[in-house]
Amino acid sequence: MSFFFLHPLYLFGLAAASLPILIHLLNRRRMKRIRFPAVRFVLLSQKRISRSYRLRHWLLLVLRTLAVIFLALLLANPIFQTGAGLFAGSGPVSLVVLLDNSLSMTWSGDGDGFKRAKEAAGLLISALNDGDRAALIPTNISGKEVFRLKGEKEVLLKELDRIEVADGVANLTASLGKAYELLNEPASQKEIRLITDMGLAGWDEFSLSSLKHVDPSIQLKVIHIASKQKPLNSTVKEIRLGGQGVGVNLPLNLETTVANFGDSEIKDLLVQLSIDGQTKEQKLTAIPAKGETTVSFQTRLNQPGSHTGQVTLKKEGLAGNSKAYFALDAQDKLKVLVVDGDPQTSLVQSESFFLTRALNPAGERDSSLYLPTVIVSDGLNTTSLDSYQVVVLCNVPALPDGFVQKLQDFVRQGGGLLIFGGDRMQTDNYNLKIAQSSPPMLPAPIRERKLGPEANGEKIDKIDLTHPALQGFTDGILQESMKSARVWGYSRTSAPGKSALITLANGDPLLLEQKLGAGRILFATSTADRDWNDLPVKTAYLPLIHGLTNYLAGGKRGAMDGGIPVGATKEIFLPPSYVGKSLKITKPNKLEAEVSISANKDRSVATFQENDRAGIYRLSIPGGEEKGSGTPKLYAVNPPFLESRLDEISQRELQEKLRPVQVDVIPVEALEKGGKRTDLALPLVGLLIVTLLLEGWLAQRF
Amino acid sequence: MINGEKNYFDPKVLAGISNLYLRARWVVEGMMSGVHRSRAKGFSVEFEEHREYSPGDEIRRIDWKALGKFDRYFIKEYEDETNLRAYLVLDASASMDYASDGITKFDYGCTLAASLAYLILKQQDAAGLVTFSTRVEAFIPPKAKRDYLIQILHALENRGPAGETNVGKILEEIGGQIRRRGLVILVSDLLDDPEQILKGLRLFRFKGNDVIVFHILDQAELDLPFDGNILFEDLEEANLKVVADPRSIRNTYREVVQEFINEMRKQCHDSSIDYQLISTSTPLDQALASYLSWRG
Numbered sequence: 001m002s003f004f005f006l007h008p009l010y011l012f013g014l015a016a017a018s019l020p021i022l023i024h025l026l027n028r029r030r031m032k033r034i035r036f037p038a039v040r041f042v043l044l045s046q047k048r049i050s051r052s053y054r055l056r057h058w059l060l061l062v063l064r065t066l067a068v069i070f071l072a073l074l075l076a077n078p079i080f081q082t083g084a085g086l087f088a089g090s091g092p093v094s095l096v097v098l099l100d101n102s103l104s105m106t107w108s109g110d111g112d113g114f115k116r117a118k119e120a121a122g123l124l125i126s127a128l129n130d131g132d133r134a135a136l137i138p139t140n141i142s143g144k145e146v147f148r149l150k151g152e153k154e155v156l157l158k159e160l161d162r163i164e165v166a167d168g169v170a171n172l173t174a175s176l177g178k179a180y181e182l183l184n185e186p187a188s189q190k191e192i193r194l195i196t197d198m199g200l201a202g203w204d205e206f207s208l209s210s211l212k213h214v215d216p217s218i219q220l221k222v223i224h225i226a227s228k229q230k231p232l233n234s235t236v237k238e239i240r241l242g243g244q245g246v247g248v249n250l251p252l253n254l255e256t257t258v259a260n261f262g263d264s265e266i267k268d269l270l271v272q273l274s275i276d277g278q279t280k281e282q283k284l285t286a287i288p289a290k291g292e293t294t295v296s297f298q299t300r301l302n303q304p305g306s307h308t309g310q311v312t313l314k315k316e317g318l319a320g321n322s323k324a325y326f327a328l329d330a331q332d333k334l335k336v337l338v339v340d341g342d343p344q345t346s347l348v349q350s351e352s353f354f355l356t357r358a359l360n361p362a363g364e365r366d367s368s369l370y371l372p373t374v375i376v377s378d379g380l381n382t383t384s385l386d387s388y389q390v391v392v393l394c395n396v397p398a399l400p401d402g403f404v405q406k407l408q409d410f411v412r413q414g415g416g417l418l419i420f421g422g423d424r425m426q427t428d429n430y431n432l433k434i435a436q437s438s439p440p441m442l443p444a445p446i447r448e449r450k451l452g453p454e455a456n457g458e459k460i461d462k463i464d465l466t467h468p469a470l471q472g473f474t475d476g477i478l479q480e481s482m483k484s485a486r487v488w489g490y491s492r493t494s495a496p497g498k499s500a501l502i503t504l505a506n507g508d509p510l511l512l513e514q515k516l517g518a519g520r521i522l523f524a525t526s527t528a529d530r531d532w533n534d535l536p537v538k539t540a541y542l543p544l545i546h547g548l549t550n551y552l553a554g555g556k557r558g559a560m561d562g563g564i565p566v567g568a569t570k571e572i573f574l575p576p577s578y579v580g581k582s583l584k585i586t587k588p589n590k591l592e593a594e595v596s597i598s599a600n601k602d603r604s605v606a607t608f609q610e611n612d613r614a615g616i617y618r619l620s621i622p623g624g625e626e627k628g629s630g631t632p633k634l635y636a637v638n639p640p641f642l643e644s645r646l647d648e649i650s651q652r653e654l655q656e657k658l659r660p661v662q663v664d665v666i667p668v669e670a671l672e673k674g675g676k677r678t679d680l681a682l683p684l685v686g687l688l689i690v691t692l693l694l695e696g697w698l699a700q701r702f
Numbered sequence: 703m704i705n706g707e708k709n710y711f712d713p714k715v716l717a718g719i720s721n722l723y724l725r726a727r728w729v730v731e732g733m734m735s736g737v738h739r740s741r742a743k744g745f746s747v748e749f750e751e752h753r754e755y756s757p758g759d760e761i762r763r764i765d766w767k768a769l770g771k772f773d774r775y776f777i778k779e780y781e782d783e784t785n786l787r788a789y790l791v792l793d794a795s796a797s798m799d800y801a802s803d804g805i806t807k808f809d810y811g812c813t814l815a816a817s818l819a820y821l822i823l824k825q826q827d828a829a830g831l832v833t834f835s836t837r838v839e840a841f842i843p844p845k846a847k848r849d850y851l852i853q854i855l856h857a858l859e860n861r862g863p864a865g866e867t868n869v870g871k872i873l874e875e876i877g878g879q880i881r882r883r884g885l886v887i888l889v890s891d892l893l894d895d896p897e898q899i900l901k902g903l904r905l906f907r908f909k910g911n912d913v914i915v916f917h918i919l920d921q922a923e924l925d926l927p928f929d930g931n932i933l934f935e936d937l938e939e940a941n942l943k944v945v946a947d948p949r950s951i952r953n954t955y956r957e958v959v960q961e962f963i964n965e966m967r968k969q970c971h972d973s974s975i976d977y978q979l980i981s982t983s984t985p986l987d988q989a990l991a992s993y994l995s996w997r998g
Binding site for chain 2: 043
């Protein structure tokens with residue numbers, strides 16, 4: 001509801017309302033003097049009529065003043081606008097309708113928000129007259145789109161019909177900037193109408209100062225789509241991988257954080273995990289008001305390669321994004337490169353014998369989840385580490401320079417390195433190359449060897465059961481087996497015993513850990529075979545090797561992509577051989593796009609910006625991809641977490657953000673109720689006539 | 703300029719004649735030329751009885767009608783053989799010095815008094831003059847001499863209006879000075895306490911005088927024809943001032959004045975006093991005619 005004047009300049013005429021009063025005062029001052037004999041009769045008459053005379057006198061003054069006011073108002077042509085009002089003023093209108101199509105519109109307006117917003121936009125477009133021009137701009141734009149003002153209502157209505165709710169946050173800076181650009185031309189009336197739920201997320205990033213053109217004289221009316229009721233408001237905040245890596249038939253731990261934006265606790269919320277479209281697990285949970293909760297899922301993947309995943313929240317009347325997508329890349333066999341530093345003609349006597357048997361007991365390719373490859377230390381320089389997840393050095397005497405560099409890169413990128421000591425290990429070489437290097441690959445420099453008779457071997461005293469690599473030793477039998485082992489030979493280090501994962505009874509470390517980049521390094525101070533300890537013949541040896549290998553392979557053993565937010569840019573890293581090729585991306589709505597692959601240091605990269613829909617994006621290389629190149633197949637895009645929050649920006653904050661633009665917030669109901677405009681000229685003419693008639697009649701009676 | 707007979711009595715025309723004698727003569731002669739055509743036969747005091755003619759009686763006093771009826775000579779006997787004694791009492795207070803258009807009330811009153819004196823003296827009755835304001839300014843006892851008119855006119859001409867009125871008190875004073883009964887003609891605007899005025903007039907009546915009141919008012923006093931905001935200042939009382947918008951009070955003013963006139967007329971009627979309201983815009987013959995109608 002609003003009130004305005006078509007010709008406000010005439011309102012200056014209101015000053016003329018003082019004229020009757022001025023005339024009255026002047027008349028009083030310009031008094032004639034008359035000498036008169038019958039003054040007593042004048043006096044008597046005045047006394048007799050005094051009361052009614054004064055009343056009529058003032059009434060006349062009021063009527064005359066009113067007549068001038070009515071005349072000035074009549075010329076200014078007042079308009080009374082019921083509903084939200086269409087267009088103030090006269091003459092052709094240049095109107096920009098900004099339609100909020102952010103995801104929150106799905107839940108606003110009691111679940112009907114976007115429909116009502118489109119109806120409101122339709123009303124505004126329908127109200128255009130001949131000569132008026134309008135543009136329809138959705139708020140979820142990248143800023144590169146081109147809009148123009150047009151007068152064809154049908155075209156605008158068709159455009160409106162095509163606008164859908166987007167999965168992202170309203171880009172108010174871009175859309176409002178477009179509106180001001182469009183209206184940066186001469187027009188008799190310029191107006192901007194923003195139809196929105198006033199969701200906070202859209203305004204968080206908004207800054208008026210970043211707009212090129214801002215015209216504060218343009219009226220900005222915000223048509224507010226509000227909810228009558230406050231629904232339960234929750235969404236998936238994050239999905240992350242618990243444990244190490246994603247491998248076939250290995251436990252897959254997924255941790256999902258669910259947030260509650262509302263003021264009341266959400267009970268009995270069903271959280272469902274689906275992999276490749278099949279429900280794997282579901283759990284009931286409760287989230288405190290304004291709080292978060294974590295739901296853990298554990299499952300297994302049977303097939304190697306890419307998998308799609310989805311976590312869904314299920315509860316009646318729940319507002320907020322209920323689906324979160326993620327992608328999984330499950331590795332098939334865990335490839336382990338075993339470098340044997342003390343090879344023997346008899347396999348049993350080889351340094352790596354027990355280790356390789358632990359990884360692949362049957363010695364056949366398909367019988368184990370691990371695929372160990374044994375090489376001797378002479379071939380280190382020529383070996384590529386790219387296809388391995390874990391490298392194990394068993395009593396390797398020295399580390400060649402080129403290999404150390406390769407090893408560093410390997411670990412940084414998520415690879416695992418397990419180093420076993422032994423009599424052939426050259427301590428100085430190790431200390432120089434990997435202990436004192438920058439960054440160090442050993443937790444501490446290696447000191448002297450301690451070697452005694454087997455019978456006097458040290459027992460294992462402490463096992464860090466909280467460490468992921470050793471969690472399997474919570475089992476009492478395995479733990480007992482481990483502790484029954486004797487270690488009579490080991491290299492001492494500068495590291496304190498308490499930092500070790502496994503400690504001997506004398507306090508010396510048996511197993512130490514060092515992190516580098518995305519990968520990890522474990523250093524076992526004793527041998528991998530029976531030369532310095534009897535662990536290889538203990539029951540605990542196999543689970544120990546499996547545990548350590550699985551742990552070390554974590555960074556390079558498959559991957560989980562928790563997704564990027566809608567609107568964010570995705571960089572897809574590829575092998576360097578793809579430079580110059582193109583990458584085809586199939587969006588969740590089946591639309592396809594191709595991006596070129598460019599060089600990026602020792603890799604190649606494809607950058608894709610049009611991540612405007614939530615869901616799984618599929619990747620392919622036209623012409624086929626190189627075998628074993630590890631090209632990613634999928635990635636996930638999710639609605640921004642905060643877009644699910646239904647909190648609104650207050651009118652005061654909004655005005656503050658948009659200052660000096662004058663903002664008027666109108667409930668959408670006002671527009672829906674009609675938006676009719678009543679010209680008050682006719683009633684004013686009536687009032688003026690009545691006033692003049694009354695004045696004339698009263699003046700006659702004097 | 704005088705354009706024909708109808709203008710003889712126009713106060714505006716009369717105002718142009720400075721000589722009061724000429725003015726009076728103009729009026730009376732003009733009027734009398736009309737009167738001759740009327741049924742009026744002349745002036746006399748009350749008829750009393752007939753008596754048989756006896757030698758020595760004037761032939762002109764024989765009642766010829768009686769002779770026709772009774773075939774005998776009768777002479778008409780009148781109550782008073784002497785001429786009418788008329789006192790012209792003229793208000794010369796400051797309030798009379800007002801003219802909205804042309805002639806002031808005082809001038810009008812003077813002309814009226816002069817005309818009446820001329821008429822009365824012409825008919826060999828006795829005419830006297832009293833002028834007054836707060837006190838008696840001039841007292842000329844009635845005489846029936848023709849040349850007495852000059853004296854009366856002289857008194858009128860020498861006296862301008864001034865001072866406050868105290869009609870009631872003056873009338874009482876004059877009443878005390880009139881020894882023989884006669885006709886008292888009061889020419890005044892009566893702008894004084896009506897009770898006092900009537901009290902004085904009743905005193906005349908009580909002493910057996912006949913009384914005629916010529917109530918002279920300016921037309922503006924009757925109509926209040928002014929516009930705009932006006933500060934009214936009284937002609938007599940310097941402190942009596944009032945600001946008024948005549949348009950707003952005009953109707954009420956007229957009612958108030960009319961009430962005053964009606965009251966005076968009624969009270970005069972009740973006391974057998976002839977009351978005649980005359981506006982200064984009224985032609986003088988009408989005023990004289992009312993006197994003549996009284997005279998019979």
